[in-house]
Amino acid sequence: MEKDYYVCTGCGLLCDDIEVELEKNAVNKVYTACRVGVAHMKEGSRDSAFLVDGKPADEAAAIKEAALILKNAKNPLVFGLGTSTNEAQKLAIELAKKLSATLDDTSSFCLGPVVEALLQEKFKTCTLDDIRHKADVAIFWGADPSDSHPRHLSKFSYFPRGQEKQRGWEEERTAICVDIRKSHTAKICGNYFFQVPQGGDAEFIEALIAGLSGKIPKTSYNYPPKKLLELANILKGAKFGTIFVGLGLLYSLEDLGPLVRLLETLNEKAKGSFHLVPMVGHYNMRGFNENLFAETGYVNSVKFEEGAVKHGPEYSVVEALKAKAVDAALIIGSDPLSSLPRSIAKNLLEIPIITVDPCETLTSRKAKVAIRSGVSGVESGGSATRMDGVEVSFKPIVETNRPSDEEVLKKLMEAL
Amino acid sequence: MTNAMEIYQMLPKTNCKKCGKTSCMAFAVALMARELTADDCPPLIEESKYKENYEKISGLFKTSEGATETGLIVHEDLCFGCGNCVVACPVNVANDPYGVGSGKAPSKTEKLILIIEDGIVKAQNVGECRRFGKNKILCNGCIVTCPVEAIEFV
Numbered sequence: 001m002e003k004d005y006y007v008c009t010g011c012g013l014l015c016d017d018i019e020v021e022l023e024k025n026a027v028n029k030v031y032t033a034c035r036v037g038v039a040h041m042k043e044g045s046r047d048s049a050f051l052v053d054g055k056p057a058d059e060a061a062a063i064k065e066a067a068l069i070l071k072n073a074k075n076p077l078v079f080g081l082g083t084s085t086n087e088a089q090k091l092a093i094e095l096a097k098k099l100s101a102t103l104d105d106t107s108s109f110c111l112g113p114v115v116e117a118l119l120q121e122k123f124k125t126c127t128l129d130d131i132r133h134k135a136d137v138a139i140f141w142g143a144d145p146s147d148s149h150p151r152h153l154s155k156f157s158y159f160p161r162g163q164e165k166q167r168g169w170e171e172e173r174t175a176i177c178v179d180i181r182k183s184h185t186a187k188i189c190g191n192y193f194f195q196v197p198q199g200g201d202a203e204f205i206e207a208l209i210a211g212l213s214g215k216i217p218k219t220s221y222n223y224p225p226k227k228l229l230e231l232a233n234i235l236k237g238a239k240f241g242t243i244f245v246g247l248g249l250l251y252s253l254e255d256l257g258p259l260v261r262l263l264e265t266l267n268e269k270a271k272g273s274f275h276l277v278p279m280v281g282h283y284n285m286r287g288f289n290e291n292l293f294a295e296t297g298y299v300n301s302v303k304f305e306e307g308a309v310k311h312g313p314e315y316s317v318v319e320a321l322k323a324k325a326v327d328a329a330l331i332i333g334s335d336p337l338s339s340l341p342r343s344i345a346k347n348l349l350e351i352p353i354i355t356v357d358p359c360e361t362l363t364s365r366k367a368k369v370a371i372r373s374g375v376s377g378v379e380s381g382g383s384a385t386r387m388d389g390v391e392v393s394f395k396p397i398v399e400t401n402r403p404s405d406e407e408v409l410k411k412l413m414e415a416l
Numbered sequence: 417m418t419n420a421m422e423i424y425q426m427l428p429k430t431n432c433k434k435c436g437k438t439s440c441m442a443f444a445v446a447l448m449a450r451e452l453t454a455d456d457c458p459p460l461i462e463e464s465k466y467k468e469n470y471e472k473i474s475g476l477f478k479t480s481e482g483a484t485e486t487g488l489i490v491h492e493d494l495c496f497g498c499g500n501c502v503v504a505c506p507v508n509v510a511n512d513p514y515g516v517g518s519g520k521a522p523s524k525t526e527k528l529i530l531i532i533e534d535g536i537v538k539a540q541n542v543g544e545c546r547r548f549g550k551n552k553i554l555c556n557g558c559i560v561t562c563p564v565e566a567i568e569f570v
Contacts, residue, residue: 017520030534031533032521032531033497034496034532035495035535035536037535038535039535132519150496150498150499151498154499155499155503155519156519158500159500160518160520168504168509184564185563188500188561
């Protein structure tokens with residue numbers, strides 16, 4: 001078996017140690033990757049497809065039709081890009097500028113606020129490699145990496161041995177889970193699972209801060225103070241702690257205030273330092289946030305207008321569709337018709353849609369122009385940003401005649 | 417898991433001794449200890465009124481098929497390849513500390529007990545397992561780290 005490692009782009013972890021056996025230009029066997037990654041890698045090598053009004057067309061005709069739709073639109077929406085490479089994302093930002101479009105990705109209803117706060121340096125953060133080498137306490141808050149990022153615990157946060165953690169997880173690491181249900185991750189955390197009621201996270205944080213400051217922690221749902229103090233004591237003794245923020249926590253908080261205060265208190269009271277890492281799901285959502293931040297100073301929900309940039313919740317995909325503010329949509333690697341609430345998604349059906357996606361989705365079936373691109377990371381290479389902000393480059397595993405997102409966007413730019 | 421009494425209830429309860437045991441209760445205990453299988457009870461197979469019970473009892477012990485010499489069973493339908501067991505297994509760590517012991521891809525696959533293949537854990541070299549051999553101990557490193565109870569020892 002040759003030791004030529006590939007990168008898996010199945011989730012935000014971007015595991016870079018995957019061995020692949022090929023047979024007739026198709027992935028035959030995958031080693032080390034989890035089931036999510038295997039499914040993602042074996043998805044590749046289908047035929048290319050360009051559909052206009054649901055009928056097969058050639059590439060030039062599809063691109064021409066797509067360009068025409070975008071040209072005729074006054075305020076097109078460019079959405080998706082969580083599963084595109086950094087290079088494709090930068091092109092999409094250029095395209096949105098040229099079109100005076102509204103640009104957003106899934107992070108506006110996902111972990112966008114946390115990534116924004118990290119980029120604005122409101123929180124201390126660290127890389128996953130730091131965590132493997134040093135971390136002694138990991139808190140999974142409103143996240144279930146065992147299901148969403150299967151190799152998170154085994155590759156970085158709990159089980160592996162690192163430079164300063166050579167004696168293994170039983171002796172030197174503590175994994176804590178705070179969630180509303182006993183998830184698979186909570187099962188691994190055993191006694192360190194803290195179950196909060198739905199929407200009870202903000203209060204739990206305040207009580208924990210009180211516990212850390214030597215006061216009696218109180219909650220309206222009467223969480224046992226003894227258990228909270230036990231948690232506070234573990235955190236106080238931590239030398240290198242990390243909080244992995246999941247969607248569960250973010251959806252339960254009105255703003256990031258309590259989380260900022262918790263991190264401040266922890267860094268003040270604990271032996272060592274505490275860091276925050278967002279549990280980004282799509283493999284390059286963080287990349288999109290960083291690329292747009294570098295370009296405009298915002299992470300998502302922007303509208304380009306004659307060289308100026310406007311930002312606000314009204315330019316997020318949900319609000320823009322709700323207000324019917326957009327009159328065409330270019331959707332890249334996302335399926336809003338399935339993922340958004342029906343009351344909002346139905347407004348998409350009133351406008352012409354162009355999709356660029358490796359899969360056939362509900363959105364691509366309803367699209368005026370549907371372009372089936374190559375699976376990025378499997379059929380096309382590039383670079384992406386991992387959930388902790390580290391850039392990872394990757395090469396294609398199999399050859400394909402399907403164009404990558406980047407190539408499609410390049411051709412669209414030329415046609416415009 | 418079930419107990420001998422529950423299995424006894426499903427047997428013919430005639431104490432015919434055809435299985436070589438003195439009573440049906442003794443047969444149930446032998447089944448539990450995996451000395452005999454449901455196929456060793458002739459009435460259970462031959463008489464149609466016991467057909468349902470025969471299938472039930474065979475189903476109960478089905479998991480032990482496919483077990484390795486150490487009794488390790490991987491439930492492939494449950495496993496999703498997180499690799500916790502691969503990284504936590506003490507033998508894996510000792511044999512490949514800079515590969516799987518550090519959470520990375522294995523560098524010496526031939527010496528490992530557990531590896532991930534196509535997203536599912538695969539047991540090999542089970543003779544190296546700490547539950548096997550002369551100085552065996554009841555190590556449970558791979559069981560307690562599995563979030564979905566996909567690994568079992570029988």
